[in-house]
Amino acid sequence: MAAAPPPLERAFGITNIKTRVPFLLDADEADYDAWRELFLTHWQSFDVSGHLDGTLLPANDDDAAWKKRDGLVKLWIYGTLAKDLFKSTVKTGGTSREVWLRLENFFHDNKEARAVQLDHKLRTQEIGDLSIHAYCQELKSIADLMANVDAPVSERTLVTYLPNGLNEKYDNIINVIKHRQPFPTLEQARSMLILEEERLGKPKKVPSHKDESSSSPKGYPMWPQQQFNPWKQMPLSPHPQPGLLGSRPQQQMLVQGTHNNNSNQPQPTMDFASAFNTMTLIDPTDSQWYMDSGATAHLSNTAGSSNTEDSSPQ
Template sequence: MEANPPRERAFGVTNIKTHIPLILDFDDHNFDAWRELFLTRCLAFDVLEHLDGSSLPDDVNDAPWFKRDGLVKLWLYGTLTQPLFRSTFKTGGNARDIWVRIENQFQINKEARAIQLDHDLQTTEIGDRSVHDYCQTLKSISDLLSNLDAPVPDRTLVMYLLNGLNEKFDNITNVIKHKEPFSTFDDAKSMLLNEEKRLKRYQKTLATTDNASSSTVLTVSTEKTEAEVQPR
C-alpha cells in the first residue's frame, strides 16, 4: 500500500495557482488551456472523479468524500476571475456542479465570441503601429480563435495581414502576394520587417540630404548678402 497516496497529497496543496498558473477569464479566452491543466492536476491527485461525476458519496456521513470534494471546489473557485466567480458561485452542490456551470458558460458564448474575434481579425489595420506590434495583434487574435475551436488557416491570416497594411507597403505587398509558394505568416512578417527597416533608412537618408541642401542654400544666400553690402 502506498505510504502517501495521491488523494492524501492533494490536501497538501495550499495554493492551487502554483499548480495551475492560469486564471480562467472570459476576456483571455483561455478556457481550453485552463480545462486541460485542471483535469491533469485532478488526475495526478486521483480526484478526477469529482469532476466527471463518476463518484458519489456512500451516504451523507461519507466524510472523506466530502472533504475531497470540498478541496476540489476550492481549487475551482481559486482559479476564476472575480466576475466569473460571481456568476458561477452557488451555495451547496458539489465540485461536479461547479464544473458543469463553468463549462456551460463558456460553451454558450463560444460561437458569439468567435464571430466577434473573426470580425476583429478581418478589420484590424496597421495604422501608426510598427510591423512587429501589428503582427503580434493579428497573431494574438488568431490564437484566441484557435482556443475557441475556430482556427484561422495560415494562408488566410497572411491575406488579413496584407489587407490591413497602408500604401507605403504596396511594393512588398505585391511581392508577398505573388510569391511561390505562397508565404507563411512568419515569412510574410519577416519580409515586412525588412521592408520597414529599408523605409526607415530611406527616410533618414532623405532627411539628411534635405538638411544638406538647405544648408547649402543658406550659405549661398548668406554669401550673396555679404557681397551686396561690401563697399565698391
C-alpha cells in the same frame, strides 16, 4: 529514505493555485480556453481530473476522502475566477464537476453569434502601436478562439487577413507576401514583416557637411572671401570737364537729369571701373575722353599718340 506520498495526497500541498494558473478567468477577456488548458494539465498531474469528467465517483454517500478532494478542486476553480464571474457561477453545495459544467456552458453558449463577432474582429484588427510580433500573436489568439467555437480559420486565410491592419509603411513587403510562390505560412510572413520592421526602425544616415576651411592646406589660412558688387558706384569727379568729344555718356545723362529734375534719381554706375579697379594704371576718376589719331582709329583715355616710336605730332 521515505517514499513519495501518493498523488492524491500531494494535491493538498498546493496552498496557492495562482502560482500554477497565473491569471484570473474573466468573462470579458475571452481567455477561457487558455484557463481550461492550464487547469486540465494541473489536475492531470495530481490525478484529480476524474472529479471533472465524472470518472472518479464517491464509494458511498459517506465517502469523506472523496468529498475532501472534491472540495479542494472546487477551491482551485473559485480561486482563479474574477469577482463578477464568481458571482455568476457559485452555488451553495454541489460538486466540482457541476461548477466546471456551469463555466463551460457560460462560455460556449451562443457559439454562432460569438463566431461572427470573432470573425469581424479578425478582419478589422489593426496594428496600432503594437509590434509585428504582438500583432501576429493577437491574430493567432483570435483564430484560436474561433476554433474553440467550432469556426476554425485556415492558416492561408489567416495570412490573407494579416495585411489588412498594417500601416502604409509596410506596403512594399505586403506586395512581396501576396505574390510569393508558394504562398507563405504565418511563421514565414511574420518573419518577413519583422525584418522589414527592423529595417524601417534603423536611423537614416545624414550626409556630413565638410567645413569650408577644411579644404585649405594645413597651416595656411584662407584669405577672407570678398563678394564683388558690380553695382557699387565709383566716386565721380566733383567738377567734370568735357573732353575733345564732350562729356562721357554717363556724365551727360547725369547732367541732363540734374537739369530736368532736381529730385534724387538712380545714378548710373561705373561698372567696369569697379570690377577692374585693381588692374587700372590710370586715375579712375579722370572723366576725360581723348582722340587717338594713330594708325588704328579708336578711342583711348590716354593723351598723346599711340605710336611710341614717332614723336611727331599726328
